[in-house]
Each structure stands twice: as structure tokens, then as C-alpha cells.
Amino acid sequence: xxxxxxxxVVVAFAAMAFVLLGALAAYRVTDIAFYFNLxxxxxxxxxxxxxxxxxxxxxxxxxxxxxxxxxLIFLAIILQKISAIGVSMT
Amino acid sequence: xxxxxxxxxxxxxxxxxxxxxxxxxxxxxxxxxxHNTPATGFESSIYTSTPAIFWxxxxxxxxxxxxVVVQQVYSDGFRSNNTWMIGFSIVFxxxxxxxxxxxxxxxxxxxxxxDTATHLSFIRQIMDSGxxxxxxxxxxxxxxxxxxxxxxxxxxxxxxxxxxxxxYLFYIPAFYLMAREILPEKxxxxxxxxxxxxxxxxxxxxxxxxxxxxxxxLANAMLPALLLVIIKFLKTTGPAWGALTFIxxxxxxxxxxxxxxxxxxxxxxxxxxxxxxxxxxxxxxxxNKSLVAFNAVIVLVVLVWLMQWVSFYWDGAIxxxxxxxxxxxxxxxxxxxNDASSASLYGFGIEYIAGQILKTMGGVLLFMLLAxxxxxxxLKELRxxxxxxxxxxxxxxxxxxxxxxxILYISNLSxxxxxxxxxxxxxxxxxxxxxxxxxxxxxxxxxKYLRKAALALMVVLLCLVFINGTFxxxxxxxxLSLNEQTTLSEAGGMKWxxxxxxxxxxxNTLTLAPYRYAQFMLSPAEVESWHFLGVYPNEYPExxxxxxxxxxxxxxxxxxxYMINMYLVTTERDRSMYEDIHxxxxxxxxxxxxxxKLGADKGLDKIYTNEEMDVWRLFQKGALxxxxx
Numbered sequence: 001x002x003x004x005x006x007x008x009v010v011v012a013f014a015a016m017a018f019v020l021l022g023a024l025a026a027y028r029v030t031d032i033a034f035y036f037n038l039x040x041x042x043x044x045x046x047x048x049x050x051x052x053x054x055x056x057x058x059x060x061x062x063x064x065x066x067x068x069x070x071x072l073i074f075l076a077i078i079l080q081k082i083s084a085i086g087v088s089m090t
Numbered sequence: 091x092x093x094x095x096x097x098x099x100x101x102x103x104x105x106x107x108x109x110x111x112x113x114x115x116x117x118x119x120x121x122x123x124x125h126n127t128p129a130t131g132f133e134s135s136i137y138t139s140t141p142a143i144f145w146x147x148x149x150x151x152x153x154x155x156x157x158v159v160v161q162q163v164y165s166d167g168f169r170s171n172n173t174w175m176i177g178f179s180i181v182f183x184x185x186x187x188x189x190x191x192x193x194x195x196x197x198x199x200x201x202x203x204x205d206t207a208t209h210l211s212f213i214r215q216i217m218d219s220g221x222x223x224x225x226x227x228x229x230x231x232x233x234x235x236x237x238x239x240x241x242x243x244x245x246x247x248x249x250x251x252x253x254x255x256x257x258y259l260f261y262i263p264a265f266y267l268m269a270r271e272i273l274p275e276k277x278x279x280x281x282x283x284x285x286x287x288x289x290x291x292x293x294x295x296x297x298x299x300x301x302x303x304x305x306x307x308l309a310n311a312m313l314p315a316l317l318l319v320i321i322k323f324l325k326t327t328g329p330a331w332g333a334l335t336f337i338x339x340x341x342x343x344x345x346x347x348x349x350x351x352x353x354x355x356x357x358x359x360x361x362x363x364x365x366x367x368x369x370x371x372x373x374x375x376x377x378n379k380s381l382v383a384f385n386a387v388i389v390l391v392v393l394v395w396l397m398q399w400v401s402f403y404w405d406g407a408i409x410x411x412x413x414x415x416x417x418x419x420x421x422x423x424x425x426x427x428n429d430a431s432s433a434s435l436y437g438f439g440i441e442y443i444a445g446q447i448l449k450t451m452g453g454v455l456l457f458m459l460l461a462x463x464x465x466x467x468x469l470k471e472l473r474x475x476x477x478x479x480x481x482x483x484x485x486x487x488x489x490x491x492x493x494x495x496x497i498l499y500i501s502n503l504s505x506x507x508x509x510x511x512x513x514x515x516x517x518x519x520x521x522x523x524x525x526x527x528x529x530x531x532x533x534x535x536x537x538k539y540l541r542k543a544a545l546a547l548m549v550v551l552l553c554l555v556f557i558n559g560t561f562x563x564x565x566x567x568x569x570l571s572l573n574e575q576t577t578l579s580e581a582g583g584m585k586w587x588x589x590x591x592x593x594x595x596x597x598n599t600l601t602l603a604p605y606r607y608a609q610f611m612l613s614p615a616e617v618e619s620w621h622f623l624g625v626y627p628n629e630y631p632e633x634x635x636x637x638x639x640x641x642x643x644x645x646x647x648x649x650x651x652y653m654i655n656m657y658l659v660t661t662e663r664d665r666s667m668y669e670d671i672h673x674x675x676x677x678x679x680x681x682x683x684x685x686x687k688l689g690a691d692k693g694l695d696k697i698y699t700n701e702e703m704d705v706w707r708l709f710q711k712g713a714l715x716x717x718x719x
Contacts, residue, residue: 048387052327053380
């Protein structure tokens with residue numbers, strides 16, 4: 001059975017996320033926010049390279065939900081950092 | 091009649107070729123002339139030190155080149171032959187010569203008193219250790235330069251002077267290809283690229299900075315290439331442009347944050363403009379939706395990666411912003427007001443400030459004005475030619491960048507608002523290319539004298555922007571800026587004091603930045619051991635700053651002014667500041683006689699001298715004079 005485009009994206013992202021984890025472990029980086037940011041960038045790149053933007057199969061519209069969730073978590077990380085700075089000021 | 095037109099065209103093309111050959115020869119002669127007139131010491135201005143004939147030839151040749159390009163577009167000759175390339179080549183060669191003039195004139199060191207020294211220090215550390223120093227938040231330029239040095243084997247002292255030129259030579263063809271993707275007609279792209287040779291990209295508040303080896307300027311030079319790659323990626327279906335796009339997107343935030351912010355504005359501004367236009371024109375359909383729609387993938391990749399990089403240092407910026415929001419304080423507008431008030435105290439009124447703005451930012455402001463004038467024309471033409479839609483959408487990023495500039499003015503982030511002008515100039519230049527082409531098309535044919543006059547005026551303006559750009563490319567008294575040339579005498583003197591001086595003693599200067607020289611010459615640990623109190627002496631605490639007239643108007647000795655021992659360094663650069671740049675300020679600050687009085691000051695001991703620099707040991711009031719033990 002031929003592997004579908006959406007499954008290829010998932011496999012590529014999973015492989016990238018594991019490689020990333022291994023690389024960060026090798027450099028003893030334990031910052032979860034840093035890992036999340038890199039994984040999000042990796043996911044977006046995999047998605048961008050998965051096909052032209054003009055073509056929009058169903059699975060790609062679902063990927064939009066993942067991007068939105070990723071964006072919200074990223075926003076939360078930023079807000080948390082800003083509030084931490086604000087707290088340290090007071 | 092129809093038979094005579096090609097004949098006339100051939101005659102004109104032959105004339106163009108003959109005159110252009112003379113231009114090429116004259117440019118070669120001008121380069122030899124400049125090369126044979128090397129700098130022999132500190133020059134207050136590269137313009138007055140280079141033979142006048144050099145400037146006459148370069149400016150004359152460029153005007154000829156611009157005229158050839160405009161004539162070829164006017165006659166539609168660019169569609170059938172490449173004669174326009176001759177004119178454009180002349181403009182481009184003059185651009186390259188002007189960019190590298192300080193190398194041709196034999197400036198061994200350049201901007202060592204500025205940011206360049208710090209960046210060279212980072213590159214040296216990378217080459218020594220194989221790692222990027224933790225203090226560098228945008229290391230791509232440094233890594234690239236280190237690799238360039240390893241591969242080419244060229245000395246860092248040569249490479250740092252030629253790399254900005256290489257980047258800005260690359261900028262022009264990249265700009266042309268980008269313009270070809272945005273503008274529907276080849277003639278428009280040719281004219282836009284000719285306008286891009288007017289040295290506007292490096293505009294900073296009251297200065298130009300293309301020629302410096304700094305990440306911001308090199309990143310700006312790469313921006314058209316990146317935009318080209320993104321447009322190609324969005325237009326085509328294969329993964330090749332996609333791979334290139336993401337490689338460049340990942341490299342860009344660590345290249346320079348400001349250029350990356352501009353990139354985000356451009357990518358996000360286009361869909362905003364698309365949304366606004368289609369809100370009022372619901373029947374308008376777009377051929378390539380992916381080109382104009384909001385692309386969350388690209389924006390998020392750049393944004394997340396940028397935030398990750400700047401998070402290494404953003405604590406300071408966020409702290410100052412929060413402090414400003416919750417407790418108030420001075421913003422950039424306040425600072426501008428204060429500067430204007432200080433200037434008016436010395437008799438420099440609004441006309442003086444306006445003059446400075448026109449000299450340094452006049453070209454960009456003119457291009458922005460022309461872009462504004464073009465808006466109704468584009469809107470009107472768009473009804474007949476849908477290909478102009480991408481050009482119209484450029485107004486989205488222009489508005490966003492303008493808003494960002496306004497926000498920066500009313501905030502206190504550590505970034506000058508006018509630095510945004512660099513990006514407005516790139517976008518405006520594309521629109522200027524369209525406008526000139528529009529005027530050319532309307533002026534074609536017999537009669538239409540008013541339209542021909544408008545076209546002539548536009549060409550004159552373009553030539554004036556080029557001439558002004560040429561004469562502000564290097565720091566010069568013309569816009570009250572001190573030459574960034576670093577002479578070997580200055581470097582030698584600073585090396586002497588940094589090697590043999592007492593590291594617990596402050597080095598005081600008028601215009602030199604000892605910290606920069608230390609970064610350039612010493613290891614990071616040695617720089618730390620000097621305990622500099624600021625990058626530039628004007629950042630030193632008040633009690634350390636040098637008094638006007640070295641306090642000789644009130645004291646017999648400069649030493650009476652101080653309660654600590656220090657080194658005092660004076661150079662030709664200091665004298666030039668008040669003889670060539672601000673002669674009208676000399677009576678308030680430092681007159682030539684003040685420098686002479688240093689020699690007779692009993693509180694000072696001259697411990698080093700060369701052709702351009704004196705180093706004095708200053709003994710605090712009450713300390714033992716020279717010869718004491």
C-alpha cells in the first residue's frame with residue numbers, strides 16, 4: 001500500500017522531532033520551550049516542503065489546526081517570559 | 091516616415107556606443123587616478139582628498155548611463171536589443187567604484203572606531219575557538235566571514251573591506267530579478283534597478299552605512315534575494331525553491347533582527363493590503379492566491395526563530411519597555427526634541443536640521459513621495475492591467491513599516507525609528523521604476539510637451555538623488571560627519587598604549603573609542619582587564635569627561651580638573667572635528683590653540699607621539715609632577 005502524502009508529513013515530522021531531541025540531549029539542553037520552538041519550526045518547514053501552497057488537500061486544512069495550536073503555545077511561552085521579566089522588576 | 095525611424099534608432103545606438111566607450115575609458119582613468127592618489131594620513135573627507143576630476147568623471151558617466159537607459163526604454167529598444175545594458179553597465183560600474191573607493195584609495199583600516207572593530211573581534215574569536223561567542227545574538231555574518239577566510243585564504247584585514255562591496259554588488263542583480271517578479275514590464279524592472287544604484291539602502295539617521303562591515307547592512311543587501319526566493323517558492327510547484335526559501339528563512343533571523351522584522355512586515359503586509367483592497371473591490375479576482383494570501387507557515391517560521399534568537403538578549407528591551415509603559419519616561423520623540431533644543435541653543439535652527447535631513451534622507455523621502463504619487467496611478471491602471479496587483483500590494487508593507495516607525499518614536503526600544511527607512515527605500519525604489527516607465531509611455535510620440543517635461547524632471551530628480559547619494563556615501567563635513575578612516579598612526583598609537591599602558595588607568599579621548607581598538611587588537615580577557623567605563627568617552631561618567639577647551643579658560647592645567655590620573659589621547663581626528671566638521675563650534679568647545687596648550691601644560695607628560703597621535707599621562711591635582719617618585 002502506497003504511503004499517503006499526509007502520512008509522509010507525519011513520519012518526516014516525527015523523525016525530525018526525534019533527531020532534534022537527540023541533538024539537544026547531546027548538547028545537554030533541557031529547555032522545553034526551546035525544544036518546542038524548534039519542533040514547531042521543523043513542523044512548519046516539513047509542511048511547507050510537502051507541496052505547493054496552491055494545492056490544498058483535506059489533510060492540509062487539518063494541519064492549520066496544528067499550526068494554530070502551535071502558535072498559541074508559542075504565544076503563551078512569550079507571555080510567560082514577559083511576565084517573568086515583569087515580576088523580576090517589581 | 092516609418093522608414094526613417096529605424097535609421098534614426100541605429101544612428102542613436104551608434105552614438106551611444108561611441109560615447110559609452112569614452113565613458114568606460116574615462117572611468118578606468120578615474121580609477122587609476124584615485125589609486126595613484128593614496129591616502130597618506132587622516133583625511134577629514136574622502137571627497138576633497140580624491141582628485142576633483144574623479145568625481146566629475148564618475149558623476150558624468152553615471153548621468154550618461156541613466157540617460158542611455160531611459161532613452162532605450164523610451165524608444166522601446168530594450169525589447170529588440172541590449173543597448174540598455176551598456177548604459178546600465180556604466181551606472182553599475184560607477185556604483186561599484188564608489189562603493190570600493192576607500193579600498194582603491196588605500197585606506198588600510200576603516201571604521202575601527204566603530205562597530206566594525208567589534209564584529210572583527212567576534213570573527214577572530216570564532217576562528218580561534220571554533221565557537222561563536224555567547225554575546226553575539228546575530229552570528230551568521232561572522233560565521234560566513236570566518237568560512238570565507240578559511241576557504242579563500244584572504245587576510246581578515248582585506249576581507250572585511252571587500253565583503254560589503256561584494257554583498258552590495260550582489261544586491262543589484264538580486265534587486266532586478268525581484269523587480270521582474272513584481273513588475274509586469276521588463277522596462278519597469280530596468281528602471282527600478284537603475285534607481286536602486288542610488289545608494290539609498292544604507293540610510294541611517296543622519297548617516298549612511300552601506301560601506302561598513304556590519305550585519306545590518308549585509309542583511310539588507312540580501313533582502314531582495316530572499317524576497318525573490320520566497321516569491322518563486324509561492325509561484326512554483328516544485329520543492330527546489332521551497333528548500334532554498336527555508337534555508338534562507340532559517341539563516342535570516344541570526345543574520346540581523348531588524349532586517350528580519352522588516353521581512354515579517356513585508357510578508358505580512360502584502361495579505362493585509364490584499365484584504366483591504368478586496369474589501370472595497372469584492373469582484374476583483376486574483377490569479378495566484380498563494381502569492382497574496384497570508385502565509386502562516388513562512389511568518390511563523392521567521393517569527394518563532396527570531397524570538398528564539400532575540401530571547402538571548404531581550405530581557406533588557408522588555409524591561410525598558412515595561413518600565414516605560416508602567417512608569418513613563420523619555421521616548422524617542424522626547425530625545426529628538428531635546429537634541430533640537432540643544433542645537434538651537436548654539437544657533438542651529440530648524441533650517442539647519444531640515445538641511446541635514448535633506449542631505450542624508452532626502453533621496454529616500456523623495457522616493458517615498460514618488461511612491462505616494464504613484465498610488466492613484468496604479469489604482470487607475472489596475473482596472474486595465476491586473477498584473478499591477480502585486481505592485482499595489484507593496485503599499486501594505488510600506489504602511490506597516492511606517493506604523494512601526496511611528497510606534498518606535500513613541501516608545502523607548504533600543505532601536506532608532508529611522509532605521510526603518512532602509513526598507514522603505516527598497517520598496518519605494520520598485521514603485522519609482524514603475525512611475526518612470528509610466529511617464530515614459532505617456533510621453534512617447536510627437537507633441538505631448540508637458541508629459542515630456544514631466545519625464546525630463548523625473549530623470550533630473552533621479553540624477554540628483556544619485557549625485558546626493560554619491561556625496562553622502564562616505565562620512566564627510568558635507569553632512570557634518572567625521573571620516574571613518576582609521577590611520578595606521580592611530581592604530582599604532584592605540585596598540586602602544588593598550589600593550590604597555592597601566593590597565594587600571596582610564597584612557598580619555600575626544601573622538602577615539604579605546605574600547606573598540608581594544609576589541610580589535612586584544613583578546614576578550616585582555617579587553618576585560620582594561621575596565622573601560624563605556625564604549626565611547628562620551629558615555630563615561632561626568633567627572634571623567636574632558637572639559638571644553640581642556641579647561642584652559644578657567645585653569646592653568648587640565649590636571650586641575652581631575653582628581654584621578656589618566657591617559658589623554660589626542661589625534662588629528664580631534665582637531666579635524668572642530669576645524670573641518672564643526673568650525674563654528676570651536677569657540678565653544680576646542681580651538682586649535684587649546685591643542686597647542688597641552689604641550690605646555692605642566693600637569694601633563696607626553697609619553698608617546700607619532701605623526702597623528704599624542705598620548706599624555708595626566709597627573710591628578712596634588713599628585714607628583716613629572717620626575718617625581
